Amino acid sequence: MTFDQLEELFYSLKINASPSAFHGFLCGRLTCGAVAIDLLVEASTEWLALSEEQADAADSDFRDFYEASLSNLEDISFLFKPTLPDDELPLEERLIAVGEWCGNYISGLAEGLGESFELSDDGKEALNDLGAIGQISVDLESDDDGERDYTELVEYVRLAVQVIFTDLHPELDSELNEDSESNLTLH
Numbered sequence: 001m002t003f004d005q006l007e008e009l010f011y012s013l014k015i016n017a018s019p020s021a022f023h024g025f026l027c028g029r030l031t032c033g034a035v036a037i038d039l040l041v042e043a044s045t046e047w048l049a050l051s052e053e054q055a056d057a058a059d060s061d062f063r064d065f066y067e068a069s070l071s072n073l074e075d076i077s078f079l080f081k082p083t084l085p086d087d088e089l090p091l092e093e094r095l096i097a098v099g100e101w102c103g104n105y106i107s108g109l110a111e112g113l114g115e116s117f118e119l120s121d122d123g124k125e126a127l128n129d130l131g132a133i134g135q136i137s138v139d140l141e142s143d144d145d146g147e148r149d150y151t152e153l154v155e156y157v158r159l160a161v162q163v164i165f166t167d168l169h170p171e172l173d174s175e176l177n178e179d180s181e182s183n184l185t186l187h
Helices: 002-011 017-030 037-046 052-074 091-113 119-131 144-169 168-185
Strands: none
Touching: 002 017, 002 052, 017 037, 017 052, 017 091, 017 144, 037 052, 037 144, 052 144, 091 119, 119 144, 144 168
16 A cells, blocks of 8 residues: 555545554564564554544555565565655655654554563664654755755665564574575575
8 A cells, every 4th residue: 555545544534644654553562572462453543543434444455565565575585665755756755755654653663572682783773763764844945955865864764663563573584695605595
């Protein structure tokens, strides 16, 4: 589900939330490990402050969105991308969405992890960077450098999430290494 599709769903159900913030929260929660889909529905219902009618109407779409988000996070070829607005929107709005995504990713991660977890030095740095990006302030003039910087920022967020996800799921990292080794022997 794209940003626009999620935004349209929110609009149709009168949900007052940012699709980027919601996806960030969801990805943070999913990064913590396997979560029963009913628990994700419950956490999302709380996070979005949905009425029972809204939750029922969105249930199928959200379940598909959760499954696709988890699949992208787990994919060893790093298909994961944060759900952000298209490039047609002004740079300032897109930067705000990146900040919302990162801040809510940290929130979802904190909710799912509790107090004890292990991250590599790279994972700790990535987590700190995502926290800093979540505090982004938008005082800029749009130019070509701003667009390039935005693209690099989104790519950094994408990779930082993968580092954290891999740290918390070492079994996936070993699958990647096994696949890399088998690819080396096949060629």
